[in-house]
Amino acid sequence: MSGAAPMWLMVPVFVLQALVTLGRWLLVNDTRADELINRALSFSAVCVFSALWDTDLGADGYPSKVFLVCGALALASVYGLAELFDGADSAAVRRRQWAYDLLAVSGAVSLLLGDGLAAPATWWRTTLWVAIFQLPMAAAGVRTVRACLREMPRTRSRLERIAYSALLVTATYWCAAALFAAATSVFDGVAYPTRWTVTSCLVYLFVAMLTAIPLARAFGVRTGLDRTGRELRTLQPLWRDLTTAVPEVVLRPAAGRITEPDSRLYRMVVETRDALQHLRMYMPRDDSGEPGDSNELGIAAYARRIARAVDAKAAGAAPSAERAARENPYAGQDLDAELGYLLELARAWPGAVSEPSRANRR
Structure with a gap:
């Protein structure tokens, strides 16, 4: 003893x-x-x-x-x-x-x-x-x-x-x-x-x-110092701008239902993905005459095209069903892979929205 x-x-x-x-x-x-x-x-x-x-x-x-x-x-x-x-x-x-x-x-x-x-x-x-x-x-x-x-x-x-x-x-x-x-x-x-x-x-x-x-x-x-908190802060600006442009994708939970960080992150991923899919109908064509695709462009270039799609929708441009029918960039991805992709896009987003030509248009 x-x-x-x-x-x-x-x-x-x-x-x-x-x-x-x-x-x-x-x-x-x-x-x-x-x-x-x-x-x-x-x-x-x-x-x-x-x-x-x-x-x-x-x-x-x-x-x-x-x-x-x-x-x-x-x-x-x-x-x-x-x-x-x-x-x-x-x-x-x-x-x-x-x-x-x-x-x-x-x-x-x-x-x-x-x-x-x-x-x-x-x-x-x-x-x-x-x-x-x-x-x-x-x-x-x-x-x-x-x-x-x-x-x-x-x-x-x-x-x-x-x-x-x-x-x-x-x-x-x-x-x-x-x-x-x-x-x-x-x-x-x-x-x-x-x-x-x-x-x-x-x-x-x-x-x-x-x-x-x-x-x-x-x-x-x-x-908010854990991993989920950091991911929420990174995704927040992109999610806010896209759901403002496409408010119909926003889920409307009952009061107090989505309060846990993991639940909020899952909701933001789903809403951001749905908003991106909707905005593909307004995405400008590249130099070859085809709609820009995140698989063919760098993340920064794709973020700029999304920003231009937001502007086009706000200006009342007509949506294009042809562009909406393009291959889904999320096909075959699980939630972790999708989240990783959106976090990369979110990091490039501030540069896209501060693009001089876009700022001048505003």
Whole structure:
């Protein structure tokens, strides 16, 4: 067993975990699973604060009592989360969690009756200790390991595989440590926590870093610094000008329906593509007398022709069915390829709309 964690390790771990917890409550609290994670992190933060307040948790003082009750509640949340992760009905999460919380608090308060943590070890206190702390952690570890093994073959993302692997290792450690502690408690008597160990701190830090991954993603989405946000900003000028020229292609979702960045990006791609297809009817012919095609022209030249098509439509030019019948430049492209093409076009768009001859016409 590792020794007591030094203060220089405990304080940064607590500060980091507290910041992650606060950030998750603000930015990552949309699902039942998010709520359970945030509850577990909150109760755990109180436990760590109690350990910082009084490192001798074996004494029957106020910090050790807070540590005991909040630790039981944190484990109840962890088990509820593992159960949900393992496929339990999400509609009944809160009802089940109320029951788990009630059992956790009842057991912890029972251990604090009489002489509390200073009371001598008895068979019922040992049994209650194991039932409140060790068995829920071992069961949560088993269910999490089972869920990871089931989900890992289905995921294609490298980041998700790494996250599942890290969670699998952590859950395995939880299960093994809980079973070892349970066996020790049974054979040696009640083993209340007497210190916050180096191992406990490091595992706690590792779990905090895992739970910070969704927070980093949510922060990127909220600030627009993620990949989707950057693509939205790049595509915005082209999309705005083309949908202004061809307003009939704009999708009209119900209020609040399209708010997620991925949904907005998908909508912008579809609307921009449809506007380009419509504007091909107004596209000027090249020197050979044929309509310009993005496959035959450079992106910059094609952007200039689109700009001229916008002007022609605005001036009331008659559309040409012959030009509209030209080969679809998006044929055979998936959404990623289409998005890449439109992003290239969007980068060339500012130069096309600032073309001197076009500016003079305006």
